[in-house]
Amino acid sequence: MAERSFKKEVLKLRAGEGDLFQGEGILAITKALLQSGVSYVGGYQGSPISHLMDVLNDAQDVLGELGVHFEASGSEATAAAMLSASINYPLRGAVTWKSTVGTNVASDALSNLASCGVVGGAMVIVGEDYGEGSSIMQERTYAFAMKAQMWLMDPRPNLPSIVDMIEKGFQLSEASNTPLFYMMRIRGCHVTGEFVAKDNLAPQYSNLNTVTPNREAEKIILPPHVYQQERDKISQRWPAAIDFIQQHKLNEFFPGKQEELGIITCGGTYNAIIRALERQGLADCFGNSDIPLYIMNVAYPIVPDEVIEFCLGKKHVLLIEEGQPAYIEPAIQSLLRKQDIQTQVYGKEILPQTGDITGQVLLTGLTRFMEIAGHSSNTKISSLEVDQLQSPLQEEDRESLLQNVPARPSGLCTGCPERPLFSAIKQVQAEIGPFHISSDIGCHSFATLAPFNLGNTIMGYGLSLASSSSIRHVLPHKSISIMGDGGFWHNGLSSGVASAVFNNHDGLLIIVDNGYSAATGGQDIPSMAEPNMIATTMDAERLERIQSQSIERACRGAGVEWLRTVSTYSISEMKDTLTEALTTKQGGLKVIIAEGECMLNRQRRIKPLMKKSIAEGKRTVRARFYIDSKTCTGDHACIRISGCPSLTIKDNPDPLRKDPVSYVDNSCVGCGVCGDNVHSAVLCPSFSKIDLLSNPNAVDTTMARIRRGVISWFERRDQRRELRQAL
Numbered sequence: 001m002a003e004r005s006f007k008k009e010v011l012k013l014r015a016g017e018g019d020l021f022q023g024e025g026i027l028a029i030t031k032a033l034l035q036s037g038v039s040y041v042g043g044y045q046g047s048p049i050s051h052l053m054d055v056l057n058d059a060q061d062v063l064g065e066l067g068v069h070f071e072a073s074g075s076e077a078t079a080a081a082m083l084s085a086s087i088n089y090p091l092r093g094a095v096t097w098k099s100t101v102g103t104n105v106a107s108d109a110l111s112n113l114a115s116c117g118v119v120g121g122a123m124v125i126v127g128e129d130y131g132e133g134s135s136i137m138q139e140r141t142y143a144f145a146m147k148a149q150m151w152l153m154d155p156r157p158n159l160p161s162i163v164d165m166i167e168k169g170f171q172l173s174e175a176s177n178t179p180l181f182y183m184m185r186i187r188g189c190h191v192t193g194e195f196v197a198k199d200n201l202a203p204q205y206s207n208l209n210t211v212t213p214n215r216e217a218e219k220i221i222l223p224p225h226v227y228q229q230e231r232d233k234i235s236q237r238w239p240a241a242i243d244f245i246q247q248h249k250l251n252e253f254f255p256g257k258q259e260e261l262g263i264i265t266c267g268g269t270y271n272a273i274i275r276a277l278e279r280q281g282l283a284d285c286f287g288n289s290d291i292p293l294y295i296m297n298v299a300y301p302i303v304p305d306e307v308i309e310f311c312l313g314k315k316h317v318l319l320i321e322e323g324q325p326a327y328i329e330p331a332i333q334s335l336l337r338k339q340d341i342q343t344q345v346y347g348k349e350i351l352p353q354t355g356d357i358t359g360q361v362l363l364t365g366l367t368r369f370m371e372i373a374g375h376s377s378n379t380k381i382s383s384l385e386v387d388q389l390q391s392p393l394q395e396e397d398r399e400s401l402l403q404n405v406p407a408r409p410s411g412l413c414t415g416c417p418e419r420p421l422f423s424a425i426k427q428v429q430a431e432i433g434p435f436h437i438s439s440d441i442g443c444h445s446f447a448t449l450a451p452f453n454l455g456n457t458i459m460g461y462g463l464s465l466a467s468s469s470s471i472r473h474v475l476p477h478k479s480i481s482i483m484g485d486g487g488f489w490h491n492g493l494s495s496g497v498a499s500a501v502f503n504n505h506d507g508l509l510i511i512v513d514n515g516y517s518a519a520t521g522g523q524d525i526p527s528m529a530e531p532n533m534i535a536t537t538m539d540a541e542r543l544e545r546i547q548s549q550s551i552e553r554a555c556r557g558a559g560v561e562w563l564r565t566v567s568t569y570s571i572s573e574m575k576d577t578l579t580e581a582l583t584t585k586q587g588g589l590k591v592i593i594a595e596g597e598c599m600l601n602r603q604r605r606i607k608p609l610m611k612k613s614i615a616e617g618k619r620t621v622r623a624r625f626y627i628d629s630k631t632c633t634g635d636h637a638c639i640r641i642s643g644c645p646s647l648t649i650k651d652n653p654d655p656l657r658k659d660p661v662s663y664v665d666n667s668c669v670g671c672g673v674c675g676d677n678v679h680s681a682v683l684c685p686s687f688s689k690i691d692l693l694s695n696p697n698a699v700d701t702t703m704a705r706i707r708r709g710v711i712s713w714f715e716r717r718d719q720r721r722e723l724r725q726a727l
Helices: 009-014 025-035 050-058 060-066 076-082 101-116 142-148 159-176 186-190 225-247 267-279 304-311 328-338 359-372 383-390 395-404 418-432 443-448 485-502 540-547 551-557 571-583 599-615 637-642 673-680 698-726
Strands: 020-024 040-043 069-072 093-099 122-128 151-153 180-185 192-196 252-254 261-266 293-296 298-300 316-320 344-346 437-439 480-484 508-513 562-567 590-595 620-627 647-650 661-664 687-694
Touching (some): 009 020, 009 060, 025 159, 025 186, 040 050, 050 069, 076 093, 076 101, 093 101, 142 151, 151 159, 159 192, 225 304, 261 328, 267 359, 304 328, 316 359, 359 383, 418 443, 418 673, 480 485, 508 551, 508 571, 551 590, 571 590, 571 673, 599 620
Parallel strands (some): 040 069, 093 122, 122 180, 151 180, 261 293, 437 480, 562 590
Antiparallel strands (some): 020 192, 252 293
16 A cells, blocks of 8 residues: 555566666666666665655566565664675675664664675665755764765766666675665656666575575674774775776766866766756756766765876865765865875865755855856856845745745645544643653654644654653653554564563553554555555465554553553544543553554545446445534634644635635545534534535435425525514
């Protein structure tokens, strides 16, 4: 039940030698893995590589024919541990996750893997969710690559480069016996293009050709072996990596006629700098630059000879590096000074210290660089014009936008089952007093924003209960922790529930069980509500075993005694259960499993069915909610307590009343939360439920006539009464 199906696209993975492969970056990565003879693939979904997991899920037939093992890992640490297969055996393996949060989770396994080294190529494809559009804290993978001595590839974002660097990456890993990161930025993941395909390669060893068990004591992560492993990193693996990068020209040099100038950049920012050069008249639309470029498709390790070769004879070089602290800039500055090369390198004094290197940022930085270097006469746009481009709106335009376009912060989807849960919490809080709420990663983190404003901290996936352990003893009420079902299986069961039971944590944990890993695109989890297409191909015994992995069983197995399961859409019952959990004298951890299927996944499932039913002429009913404009008071408490995107406002039809009235627009999915909120919070009785009926039968038609007749009779009676009163 993933966000989208790639069943049609994965047919392209069968492309052979010489075929033209067209598609998205994510699909190209999968094809490159198959062309590289990968033996196993795993990972944990997250932006911007969720679709990679979805593609692999949908490509089970292709993977099976080649003998490639794939599994969706329980966490990033689980995925990283898979790479241990490449320590003793010549098995090529790849895992994937969202960076940097995924790398943080996997850090223990990665550090051990990097210490002992690998025989088979081992690659971590990280979705570098940094800067513009990021959904996490602003950190980069570079620091971990340096710390653990894992190489970091950052390819140019076009399909031929992406595919070539995957294949070369496995070779680099094997040549240097070192695992590496393959960094895919948001734009690179979704770039489209084409490349000439090769035949898929079956792995050397698989279930079709098994390997003989092999033990190498020197690769155990214990003294005295770890001391030698540390020396090997520097004395053997590092030089081997440098030699391979140079010999196979993984980094690229592009010449230019202005030879006294130069630009050094990582592969991922290549497209942006080329666009900035083009806007300044310093490059054509094919990427031919007037200024020489050194593109580091391998961002780490830095290759000293290449840097020296590029900088020799140049007076000024612009170094493009995202984020703070800078890692590449001080390394290159130190390298040049030690070699007594006096090339002036400009970096963070021209480009921003923090943030994404966008096209506009690079245009500004490039323009300043050309001015400092004394070449501003060669540019099309002056610095003054560039500054004007940064803020095309005048102040009066900004004020007009603020007045006419309402702010819409990130929030829960229409019909989200988590919305009634937080509405209930908000109502209970009004009765009991303010709560300290430890929030978690997932859709429910949006409850920290308006209109709910519930949540004090977010510490990590599945860590909400652990993060409330140190605050609970100084609070007037029990602490509340909220995590999703994805976070529960990822980390929350062990670090949260088991630890809380062991430490007699007298607090409340609310587990939002919406049946899927909803926040990352609807991937399956152990307690999945509906098996996806892959699950339905499982044998009956395995399917039954998976479906028995319930959150309730896991909690009771960990020692939880007070546990309730409540439908999130039952607001009154949820309020009563919350009140009981927060006021009971019974000690220990209290757990509420708030059940409600992810509405996006539900709509993806039922909309095609309803459309088909209507097309076939079958009687089909769809619920909708309606607000009586005459009854609505214009207070809008219903909006403040719910915040549903379908619940909005419109002009008051009564000319004597100025306040706009509440209104349910056509995006309503009929979940009923708005009406339940009005009833539970005792608001105005303006909500009504209506059924939209397609293809009515004879009974429906007859009943409709009767209803219209009865309504008409009452309307005529009321009109006569009003007429008599007027006379």
